[in-house]
Structures are given as C-alpha cells and as structure tokens.
Amino acid sequence: MNVIPDSHRDLLDTQCATLATVGPDGRPQLSEVWFLFTEDTVRISLNSSRQKTKNLMRRPPCSLLILDLANPYRYLELRGDAELSPDGDYSFADQVGAKYGANLRDHDRPGEKRVVVRLRPTRVNAVNMGG
Numbered sequence: 001m002n003v004i005p006d007s008h009r010d011l012l013d014t015q016c017a018t019l020a021t022v023g024p025d026g027r028p029q030l031s032e033v034w035f036l037f038t039e040d041t042v043r044i045s046l047n048s049s050r051q052k053t054k055n056l057m058r059r060p061p062c063s064l065l066i067l068d069l070a071n072p073y074r075y076l077e078l079r080g081d082a083e084l085s086p087d088g089d090y091s092f093a094d095q096v097g098a099k100y101g102a103n104l105r106d107h108d109r110p111g112e113k114r115v116v117v118r119l120r121p122t123r124v125n126a127v128n129m130g131g
Helices: 006-013 051-058 091-100
Strands: 017-022 028-033 036-038 041-047 061-067 074-086 114-119 123-128
Touching: 006 061, 006 074, 006 123, 017 051, 028 051, 036 091, 041 051, 041 091, 051 074, 051 114, 091 114
Parallel strands: none
Antiparallel strands: 017 028, 017 061, 036 041, 041 114, 061 074, 074 114, 074 123
8 A cells, every 4th residue: 555645645636537447448547526534535526327327347456646736746646456336225325426516316317326436546746846
C-alpha cells in the first residue's frame, strides 16, 4: 500500500476526480466521478449499467486523477485494481449523495443497480511542478 503524502491529502476533499478505465477495445475511457476517501481507500458509487462499470468488471486495473483546480501543475494520481461490490440498498450511494447534496437514485432508471468501487492505491503519484 502506498501512502498519500500530507502535501496532497487536501485534494481528497475536492469535488470530482477523473477515473480512467480500459474499454473493450483496449483504449482508455475517462469519466468524471464523485468519490469518498476514508482509511486510505477511495470509494465510488457507480451505476452497474454504465460502460465504466463494465470496464472495471472486465479489467480491474484503473487510475484516478485528482487535479488541483487552483494550480493545474499539482495533482494526485492513484493507481490500483478496482474491487466491486453490490450496493443493493443504496447505503453507500446515500453517503456519496450526502457529500454532494444529491440523491443518486435520481440518476438511475427503474431496475438499474449500484455498485461500490473500492480503489486501494498500489501506486501513488503526488506531483507539484510549481506554477
């Protein structure tokens, strides 16, 4: 497990991050996602019907990039393997919704399900190129 340095921990409180997955054609797919960070683990609530979820089910390696919007020369990249688990009762989705002031059920169509994606970083890149 790689540790996120104190110099970049503030970025874990930002609103959005870019999730990179590998698509069915082998090319990267990037998506902006909401996330929660606790105990050195990033968790993301995803709809199981979305392409990024299907990508992670097929190929768990992924990367999460959190850009400092005030200084785009500073960012945090977390690499690892995604672990997916069902969120049938929306308990985790409700936690994410509380952070963002949203009801994630409103983003899902009838019959769609949610999963919790856990990313425990195996590599951490904390970059600050000045600016």
